[in-house]
Amino acid sequence: MRDKKKITIHSLRHSFATHLLERGLSLRHIQGLLGHANPTTTALYARLTKTSEQDTTVAVNSLVNSLRVDLRRP
Helix, strand or coil: CCCCCCCCHHHHHHHHHHHHHHCCCCHHHHHHHHCCCCHHHHHHHCCCCHHHHHHHHHHHHHHHHHCCCCCCCC
16 A cells, blocks of 8 residues: 655645756846745745756867866967
């Protein structure tokens, strides 16, 4: 028998914010959609997920790989 989870407005807002974050929407835009005055409040809803962590790693690696650094001394 499966345990039934209670679904609340709070859990729906959290899921909504998390999915938006995973789709690449900025925390600032999510903050506006949720109507938060303080970005810290939004950060509580939009906790980092494995998908967003992986996307961040890919983005940072892509940026670093695109840099051209000349390590030779002038």
